[in-house]
Amino acid sequence: MRQENPNRKILREKRSRFWSSFYAAIIYALFYIPVLVMIQFSFNDAKRNYSWEGFTTAWYGKLFSFRNHDLWEALVYSLIIAVVATVISVVIGVLGGIGLKKFQFRGKKFINLMLYVPIVVPEIVLAVSMLIIFMTIGIKLGMGTIVIGHCTFCIPYAVVTIKGRISGDNDTLQEASMDLGANRVQTFWRITIPSIMPGIMSAAFLSFTLSIDDVIMSNMLASARQSTLPVLILSVNRTGITPDINALTTLMVLVMVFGMLVMNFIQRRIAAKQAREIAESEKRISAMSSHG
Amino acid sequence: MNPGTKKKPHSRLPMIAQAGPVSLWMILFVTIPMLFIIFISFMTRGTFGGVEYTPTLTSYKTLADVIYLNVILKSLRVAVVTTAVCLLLGYPFAYYIARKPADVASRLIMLLMIPLWTNSLMRLNAWMLLFQTNGPVNKALLALGLVEKPVMFLYTDGLVLLGLITNFLPFAVLPMYSSIEKLQNAMLEASADLGAKPSTTFLRVTLPLTCPGIFSAVILTFIPALGTYTITDMLGGGKVLYIGNIIKNQFGTIRNWPLGAALSVLLLLITALLIFIYSRFASIEDMEVM
Numbered sequence: 001m002r003q004e005n006p007n008r009k010i011l012r013e014k015r016s017r018f019w020s021s022f023y024a025a026i027i028y029a030l031f032y033i034p035v036l037v038m039i040q041f042s043f044n045d046a047k048r049n050y051s052w053e054g055f056t057t058a059w060y061g062k063l064f065s066f067r068n069h070d071l072w073e074a075l076v077y078s079l080i081i082a083v084v085a086t087v088i089s090v091v092i093g094v095l096g097g098i099g100l101k102k103f104q105f106r107g108k109k110f111i112n113l114m115l116y117v118p119i120v121v122p123e124i125v126l127a128v129s130m131l132i133i134f135m136t137i138g139i140k141l142g143m144g145t146i147v148i149g150h151c152t153f154c155i156p157y158a159v160v161t162i163k164g165r166i167s168g169d170n171d172t173l174q175e176a177s178m179d180l181g182a183n184r185v186q187t188f189w190r191i192t193i194p195s196i197m198p199g200i201m202s203a204a205f206l207s208f209t210l211s212i213d214d215v216i217m218s219n220m221l222a223s224a225r226q227s228t229l230p231v232l233i234l235s236v237n238r239t240g241i242t243p244d245i246n247a248l249t250t251l252m253v254l255v256m257v258f259g260m261l262v263m264n265f266i267q268r269r270i271a272a273k274q275a276r277e278i279a280e281s282e283k284r285i286s287a288m289s290s291h292g
Numbered sequence: 293m294n295p296g297t298k299k300k301p302h303s304r305l306p307m308i309a310q311a312g313p314v315s316l317w318m319i320l321f322v323t324i325p326m327l328f329i330i331f332i333s334f335m336t337r338g339t340f341g342g343v344e345y346t347p348t349l350t351s352y353k354t355l356a357d358v359i360y361l362n363v364i365l366k367s368l369r370v371a372v373v374t375t376a377v378c379l380l381l382g383y384p385f386a387y388y389i390a391r392k393p394a395d396v397a398s399r400l401i402m403l404l405m406i407p408l409w410t411n412s413l414m415r416l417n418a419w420m421l422l423f424q425t426n427g428p429v430n431k432a433l434l435a436l437g438l439v440e441k442p443v444m445f446l447y448t449d450g451l452v453l454l455g456l457i458t459n460f461l462p463f464a465v466l467p468m469y470s471s472i473e474k475l476q477n478a479m480l481e482a483s484a485d486l487g488a489k490p491s492t493t494f495l496r497v498t499l500p501l502t503c504p505g506i507f508s509a510v511i512l513t514f515i516p517a518l519g520t521y522t523i524t525d526m527l528g529g530g531k532v533l534y535i536g537n538i539i540k541n542q543f544g545t546i547r548n549w550p551l552g553a554a555l556s557v558l559l560l561l562i563t564a565l566l567i568f569i570y571s572r573f574a575s576i577e578d579m580e581v582m
Contacts, residue, residue, distance in 0.1 A: 020384070020388050021388075023384060023385070023388065024385055024388045024389070024400075027381065027385045027461075028403065028404075030458055030461070031404065031407040031458070031461075031462065032407060033418070033422070034407070034410075034414075034415035034416070034418035034419055034422075034458065035406075035407045035410045035415060035418070037418035037419075037421055037422060038410060038414045038415060038417070038418045041418070041421060049417070049421060050421075050424060051421075051424060051426055051427065091313075092313045092314050092317060093314070095309065095310045095311075095313055095314065096310065096311060096313065096314025096315075098310050099306075099307060099309075099310025099311030099312075099314070100311055100314070102307075102310070103306075103307040103310070103311055105307060105311065107315070108311070111311070111314065111315045111318055111319075114318040114319070114322050114323055115314075115318060116567075117318075117322050117326065118322060120511055120512075120515060120563055120566075120567060121515070121559070121560060121563050122515055122516060122518060122519020122520075122536070122559050122563070123516070123519065124519045124520075124521060124536050124539050124540065124556070124559075125329070125519060125539075125556040125559050125560060126322075126325070128329065128539060128540075128543055128552060128553070128556055129325035129326055129328060129329035129556065130321060130325050131543060132325070132328060132329055132332055132549060132553070133324065133325045133328055136328075148321060151317070151321075152317070152321045152322060155314060155317060155318075159314060184306060209408075209409060213409075213411060213412055215412070215413065215522045216521070216522060219540075220540070220543065229411070230411060230412075230413055233411065233413045233414065233417075234413055234522060234525065234526070237413065237417060237526055241414075241417055245414070246414065249410065249411045249414045252409075252411070253406075253409055253410050256409040257406060257409065260402075260405075260406075260409075
């Protein structure tokens with residue numbers, strides 16, 4: 001084999017590390033440039049966002065004078081839908097994730113397949129097929145139909161997230177709990193739920209973010225009178241986005257990032273607490289066995 | 293065990309309580325609507341919109357029309373280009389993150405997720421602001437003397453493509469990242485020890501082992517790119533038509549449900565084909581969707 005000067009090898013590795021970091025920075029720039037531009041234009045001193053006219057914070061003030069009714073109404077509408085869809089999706093997703101992992105029943109394969117449909121099929125197809133059903137049966141479009149639509153693509157993600165969190169030793173813990181005299185409901189609330197809590201939180205966060213940012217389902221399944229915030233943005237885009245929309249979405253990102261940090265913190269606390277409890281009980285068991 | 297408790301060993305109640313709601317939801321809101329849209333695609337268009345329940349193949353014949361065929365082919369072409377660019381840009385990026393120590397990698401992934409919490413339409417709007425006729429990109433091009441007069445970027449296929457790529461790239465990176473992350477160092481070292489050049493190791497070890505991730509990325513970019521109408525609506529200004537826009541219009545102003553249904557069925561078939569190919573060389577259960 002050809003011997004290589006070690007110095008040259010180190011130099012080459014350094015250079016390749018530099019170029020790969022440089023490449024990653026460019027890709028990150030591709031993701032962050034639009035976000036930064038969006039934030040920049042929330043400070044734009046112009047009626048509508050076409051070009052940069054100068055710096056002002058007035059739009060944030062105007063936002064909180066609540067003069068733009070449409071914007072706030074759309075936001076509240078979106079938030080209610082997102083919260084309701086998240087609660088429904090997480091409840092059904094947690095039960096389903098556990099049930100589909102634990103039980104064997106006829107048609108289980110089919111349900112598992114169906115769960116992948118909303119994930120892989122284009123959203124427009126899902127939305128349109130639900131729209132046809134609702135129109136044919138005569139269900140009035142509105143908040144209810146949007147919630148159903150959002151749940152339909154949130155539930156599969158919730159199920160997948162929860163399933164991934166259920167480990168093998170879950171069964172042993174549940175059996176131990178039942179042997180010690182707890183009934184099914186107690187076992188569910190005190191053993192199963194705490195052990196998959198981080199998964200439940202991830203599922204909730206994911207469902208909320210999917211719902212609040214959804215355009216296609218919300219657009220197709222909405223009534224003509226009220227639309228969600230993303231649908232409002234889509235329709236306003238033709239005439240030009242007003243900077244207060246940028247201000248509002250900027251604040252929403254900040255809230256989301258903060259929410260994510262809090263969730264991470266809680267998840268880590270739960271994991272640490274569980275690790276501590278396991279260590280303690282192991283210590284107790286080993287103490288018991290050495291005394292006995 | 294306490295003999296007083298009335299517990300049937302084969303009670304079906306917990307199973308129905310847990311697996312029941314999700315099964316019912318999926319059948320009611322996925323299976324039935326999907327079957328119904330296939331059914332509608334074979335029906336006749338009503339005179340005043342809506343559907344007349346007379347079976348016909350008219351909608352599918354319409355799809356073979358030059359106008360629609362062109363839109364379908366163009367959408368397919370754009371989705372292929374989007375997917376290819378996402379894979380080419382995304383794979384090295386995913387590789388870069390996956391080879392970092394676990395704590396750094398999870399932070400880099402977090403850094404990738406944060407922009408996704410920004411409203412996606414506002415991110416698209418930001419690209420429009422950058423590429424306005426008198427926007428910063430044009431100003432820079434003029435200042436550098438690369439162009440004589442401002443370039444019209446807005447409402448062109450090029451800008452739509454940029455929007456599609458930046459929108460779907462994160463979803464291509466994530467599954468490839470989880471695939472590369474699972475790759476064991478020992479494998480790569482073994483290959484190198486056996487005298488393989490880095491390029492050989494990449495082609496014969498890394499690439500085949502990360503294939504499921506790559507194919508998940510294809511599914512998660514190609515199919516949504518084929519079906520989108522918001523990105524094409526925002527950046528194409530409604531002038532550039534894709535399958536998604538046409539489907540949407542059939543349920544809005546044009547009111548030709550069977551045609552919209554037939555186009556949806558076409559998208560369903562393309563999806564099913566891709567999933568079938570995927571299932572040939574990896575388990576669907578292993579598909580990374582996040």
